[in-house]
Amino acid sequence: MFATEFPPLSHIVNWPGFAGTEGEWYEFNKIVLVYVFAILMIGAFFFFGSRKKALVPKGTQNLAEMAVDFIEEGIVMDTMGEPGKKYSPFLLSLFLFVWFTNIFGIIPVIQMPASARIALPMFLALLAYFVYHISGMIEHGPLKYFKHALVPPGVPAALLLLVVPIEFISKFLVQPFSHTVRLFANMLAGHILLVTFGVLTAALIGTGVLATFVGVLPLIALIFFTLFEVLVAFLQAYVFTLLTGVYINAAISHDH
Amino acid sequence: MSAIVLAQAAAESGLTDKGIAALTYGLGAIGPGIGIGYLVGQSVQAMARQPESAGMVRTTMFLGIAFVEALALIGFVVFFLAQ
Numbered sequence: 001m002f003a004t005e006f007p008p009l010s011h012i013v014n015w016p017g018f019a020g021t022e023g024e025w026y027e028f029n030k031i032v033l034v035y036v037f038a039i040l041m042i043g044a045f046f047f048f049g050s051r052k053k054a055l056v057p058k059g060t061q062n063l064a065e066m067a068v069d070f071i072e073e074g075i076v077m078d079t080m081g082e083p084g085k086k087y088s089p090f091l092l093s094l095f096l097f098v099w100f101t102n103i104f105g106i107i108p109v110i111q112m113p114a115s116a117r118i119a120l121p122m123f124l125a126l127l128a129y130f131v132y133h134i135s136g137m138i139e140h141g142p143l144k145y146f147k148h149a150l151v152p153p154g155v156p157a158a159l160l161l162l163v164v165p166i167e168f169i170s171k172f173l174v175q176p177f178s179h180t181v182r183l184f185a186n187m188l189a190g191h192i193l194l195v196t197f198g199v200l201t202a203a204l205i206g207t208g209v210l211a212t213f214v215g216v217l218p219l220i221a222l223i224f225f226t227l228f229e230v231l232v233a234f235l236q237a238y239v240f241t242l243l244t245g246v247y248i249n250a251a252i253s254h255d256h
Numbered sequence: 257m258s259a260i261v262l263a264q265a266a267a268e269s270g271l272t273d274k275g276i277a278a279l280t281y282g283l284g285a286i287g288p289g290i291g292i293g294y295l296v297g298q299s300v301q302a303m304a305r306q307p308e309s310a311g312m313v314r315t316t317m318f319l320g321i322a323f324v325e326a327l328a329l330i331g332f333v334v335f336f337l338a339q
Contacts, residue, residue, distance in 0.1 A: 009336065078315045178326045185329035239322045246319065 012195050013116055013188070034114035038100035042093065071095060071241070079245035080252075087248055090131065094124065095241040098183065102233035105191055106226050113233070116187040118180065121240075125179040128244040136251030145251070153255045179243060186236050190229045197222040277338040284331030291324040 019028035049064025057065050071092045076084045101120060105113030115121050137145045150167045151160065197218045204215025299317040303310045 074311075074315070078312070178330070181329055181333055182322060182326050185332050186325075189329075189332060235318075239318055242315070242319060243322060 006196065006199060009192075012191065013112075015112065030110065030112055031114045031117055031120075034101055034104045034110060034112065035120075037104065037110075038097055038114070041100050042096045045096070067096065068092060075238075075242055075245050079242065080249040083252065084245065084249065087131075087135075087245070091241050091245060094128070094244060095237050098124065098240050099234060099237035102187055102237055103230070105187060105194070105233060106229045111194070113187040113191055115183050115236075116191045118184045121180045121183040121187075124183075124240070125176045128179065128247065129176045132244070132248045132251040135248060139252045148255070149251070175247065179240070179247075182243075183236055183240050186232060190225075190232050193225055194222065194229065197225060273338060277335045280338070281331045281335040284334075285328045288324050288328035291327075292321055295320050295324060 015030040016022075017027040017029040020026045045060065045067075046064055048060040050061070052061060054061060068088070072085070072088050075091055075095075076088045080087065098115065101114040103113075104110045105116070133145075136149065139145070140148050149171055150164050152163065152167065155163050200218040201215055201222055204211045204218065206212060206215075296317065299313050299320075302313045306313075
C-alpha cells in the first residue's frame with residue numbers, strides 16, 4: 001500500500017562511529033556523544049547553579065535547588081526517610097543522567113535516546129544493584145544481610161523451603177533484569193513510535209494531492225507523540241530513581 | 257509444547273513468526289492494561305477523597321505502575337527476540 005518499508009530495527013538504533021576504530025571499546029558514535037552531552041549538561045547545571053549561592057535563589061540556582069528538593073522530598077523521604085539522606089547525591093546524579101540521556105530522543109538532529117540501547121540501562125541497573133546490596137551488607141553485616149534479604153519475618157519454618165528460593169530469584173536475579181528492561185523497553189518503544197510516524201509522514205507528504213492530505217494525520221500524531229515523549233523521558237527517569245530508592249530501602253531497613 | 261503446536265498451525269496457515277510475535281505481545285498487553293487502568297482509577301479515587309494525601313498516593317501509584325508495566329515491557333522485548 002505504501003511505497004515504503006519500515007527500516008529494520010538495526011537501522012534505527014545502530015549508529016556508525018565517527019571517531020575511533022569500529023567495533024573497539026573507544027569507538028565514538030552518536031550514543032557516546034549523548035553520554036558526553038549529558039555529563040557536560042549535569043556539570044554545567046550544577047556549576048552555574050552553585051556559583052553564587054545567593055540567599056534568595058534565582059535563575060539556574062533556583063532550578064538546581066528545585067532538582068535537589070525534588071529528589072530529597074519526592075524520592076528519598078518518601079521511600080527511605082531520614083536514614084536515606086546520604087543516598088540523595090547518588091540518586092540525584094542517577095536521575096539527571098537518565099533524564100538527560102532520555103530527553104535526547106526528541107532533541108532535533110540527535111533524536112536518539114541513549115537509553116534505547118540496553119548497555120546504558122543495564123550498566124545503571126547493575127550500578128544500583130551493587131550499591132543497594134553492598135550498603136545492605138554494610139548495614140547488617142554480610143551474613144545477616146542474606147538472612148534479612150532471603151528470610152521474611154514471620155514465615156513458618158516449613159514454608160521457608162519454598163520462600164527462600166523465590167526470594168533469591170526475585171531479589172538477586174529478576175530485580176536487576178526488570179529494572180533494566182523497564183527503562184530500556186520504554187525508551188525503545190518511544191523511539192520506534194516516533195520513527196514509525198516519521199517514516200509514514202515522509203512517505204505520504206509530497207507524493208500527490210490526496211497522499212499529502214492524508215499525510216497530515218501522521219504528522220499530527222508525530223507532533224503529539226513527541227510531546228508525549230517529553231513526559232515519558234521524565235517519568236522513566238523518575239521511576240528508575242524511585243525504584244533504586246525502594247531497593248536501597250529494602251536493603252538497609254531493619255525488621256520491626 | 258503449545259509453542260510447537262502454534263508454530264505448526266502457523267506454518268500451515270501461512271501466519272509468520274512475526275505475526276505470532278505481534279499477536280502474542282497483544283495478548284500479553286491485556287493483563288497489564290487492565291491492571292494499570294484499575295490501579296490509576298483507584299488512585300484517582302483515593303486522591304479525590306483525600307486530597308491532602310495526594311503526594312503519597314501519587315508516589316505509590318507510580319511505583320505500582322512501574323511494577324505492572326514491567327510485564328507488558330517484557331512482552332515487548334520478547335516480541336523483538338521472537339521475530
